Amino acid sequence: MNVTIVGTGYVGLVTGTTFAELGHNVLCIDNDEKKVAMLRQRHMPIFEEGLEEIVNRNMDSGRLKFSTSIREGTQFAEIIFIAVGTPPGYRGEANMSYVEQVGREVAENMNDYRLLVEKSTVIVNTNEQLRRTMNKYLKEAVPFDIASNPEFLREGRAIRDAFHPDRIVVGVESDRAAKLLRELYEPLLKRSGCEYLQMNIASAELTKHASNSFLAMKISFTNAVSRICELCGADIQEVTHGMGLDKRIGPDFLSAGVGYGGSCFPKDVDAFIRMGEELGYSLDLLKEVQAINETQKEHLMRKLQQELWVVQDKIIAVWGLAFKPGTDDIRMSPSLYFVPDLKERGANLRLWDPIAHEKFNQALPGYTYCNTLEETANQADAILILTDWPEVKNVDLAKIKKLCRCPIIIDGRNCFDPATVRQHGFIYHSIGRPPITKSPR
Ligand SMILES: NC(=O)c1ccc[n+]([C@@H]2O[C@H](COP(=O)([O-])OP(=O)(O)OC[C@H]3O[C@@H](n4cnc5c(N)ncnc54)[C@H](O)[C@@H]3O)[C@@H](O)[C@H]2O)c1
The missing domain is CATH 1.10.1040.10 (N-(1-d-carboxylethyl)-l-norvaline Dehydrogenase; domain 2)
Structure with missing residues (x-):
């Protein structure tokens, strides 16, 4: 089948690549020209394990293509997925302007039946607003359907999740839409054996x-x-x-x-x-x-503050910038709270992350990055752990201890067994576990 995906970010790119791998012909659209140019040159705009290989394979076979033209996307396929962002609006409500824009542009460009599928996370009953919008912007009276197919992939393991989802949720209100989506997902259902749940559109939207x-x-x-x-x-x-x-x-x-x-x-x-x-x-x-989520960050900061007494001029090693391991995504990552705040208090920060440093540097330029955990620890007054990368969990604590000026670890991810950290002579504060407050040296 031909499928168009509008919005080629984390979700759009993974979804489009998955459909191509399953044998469909996919056109991924994005209005970010740089992103489309990068993808055409086979540079991945995001990091996901295994993604690059599958993108390359499907570009080679001609089943996966990229474009900036929504007109081309609308002509290309009967099924059009909306996978654009729905970021927080002014009052915390979901900003639906990108979704609305896609609805408008598809309506303006279509001259035959189209099924518009909400893949983005949308507020309940967005389908009704989309339907109203499309009816307003259609140039001629052509039939269309709206469906909801929320995405449940987890960054850091998106490819695995895409091929082995726990379930596929589909919200439809016409037989034609139901048939098209079932046919589209048939190869994935055969391969993964996962449950396919069909429900009304509001229920699908709300499930996410x-x-x-x-x-x-x-x-x-x-x-x-x-x-x-x-x-x-x-x-x-x-x-x-x-x-x-x-x-x-x-x-x-x-x-x-x-x-x-x-x-x-x-x-x-x-x-x-x-x-x-x-x-x-x-x-x-x-x-x-x-x-609770907000106070948790403040609580960890207090532990660091209490241990250091004065933050000014202290060398603090920050281990992990991504919001979780396996991804370079830093959106709403705790690092965005800790790093500027510690800088403001005069700390001398050394940051480490195996892949998210570039995105962090784009968002907040001007910090010092180290290539290794050891480098960050050199003469450090404290180590602050924000992401439980495998490199962190497997670090050689004996080596780190020798490098630090003060052997203090403030662990926001409970990466270590406290008994082991104690043996190595660290002062250690983690979350919800008794602290080790004295270094035995
Ligand atoms: N990232 C996740 O793990 C995840 C998981 C499940 C669901 N979701 C949801 O999926 C949606 C997309 O999330 P994401 O993380 O992929 O976002 P993203 O910001 O990575 O990607 C969105 C893309 O849409 C493009 N875009 C915006 N408006 C456009 C338009 N009018 N035409 C063409 N392209 C346009 C942007 O340039 C961007 O590349 C959101 O609603 C999100 O909540 C995300």
């Missing part, structure tokens, strides 16, 4: 926001329990291990830490709260989820 908010809630709940652990001498990792073995709870998303970030959870929780308000229900539960 409800899922992300629930996951954010799990993280904030764990972080709230971690604070109790710190106050009573319990260990959050032992507690969550005990909780997670209960099949009704499950072990995932029970890691205490510096809080969730990224391009999805913060904005989606916010958008869900605003959506509830507009519909007439106050999602106070999610307001608390947000509040």
Whole structure:
């Protein structure tokens, strides 16, 4: 089948590449000319393990192409996915202007039936607004359908998720749309054996926001329990291990830490709260989820501050800038909170991240980057861990200890076993676990 994807970011590029790999002909559209030029020259605008290889393979076979022309995209395929951003608006509501723009432009360019599929995370009943918009901008009376097909991939393991999704959710309200989407996904269903859930459009739209908010809630709940652990001498990792073995709870998303970030959870929780308000229900539960997430960063900063007493002129090694391992995405990453704040207080920062340093430098230029963890630790007064990269978890602590001026680790991701860190002679503060406050030297 021919498929057009409008918006070639994390979701659009991965989705388009997946469909091409499954045998469809895909045209990915983006209005960012630089991005399209890069992709045509086979330079990846994002890092995802395995992505480049599959993009190359499908470009070679001619099944995956890139363009800036929405007109070309509208002509190319009966099925058009909208995968543009839905960033937070002025009051935290989802900014739907990019989605609306695609609806308008597709309507202006179509002269035959088209199925417009919402892949972007949209607020419930966006389909009705899209339908109204398209009807206004259509140049001639041609039929169309809207469908919802929310995306659940996780950055850092997007390719694996794309080929082995937990489920595919599709919201449709016509037989024609239902048939087209089922046919499109048939090769993936055969390959992965995953569940294909067909529902009405509002339910599909809502499934995405409800899922992300629930996951954010799990993280904030764990972080709230971690604070109790710190106050009573319990260990959050032992507690969550005990909780997670209960099949009704499950072990995932029970890691205490510096809080969730990224391009999805913060904005989606916010958008869900605003959506509830507009519909007439106050999602106070999610307001608390947000509040816990914010205080978690402040809490970690306090640990660092208390250990250093004075931040001014201290050399602080920052390990990890990406919002999670496996990605170079820094959107809403905790690093964007810590790094400028510490700089403001006069710290001498040395930053390390295996892949996100370039994006960080584009967002906040002027920092010093190191190529290795050892380099950051040289004469450091403290190490602050913000991303649990494998390089961090496997670092040679004995070597690091020798390099540091003061052996202090403030660990926002619980990367180490406290007993091991103690043996190496570090002062160690993590989340929800008893601190090691004295260096034995
Ligand atoms: N990133 C994730 O992990 C993830 C996971 C699931 C769902 N989502 C949702 O998917 C959507 C896209 O997210 P993303 O992370 O891929 O965003 P992104 O910012 O990486 O990509 C969006 C792309 O759309 C392009 N674009 C914007 N307006 C356009 C237009 N009118 N015509 C053509 N291109 C246009 C931008 O240039 C950009 O390349 C969002 O709604 C997001 O919430 C993201």
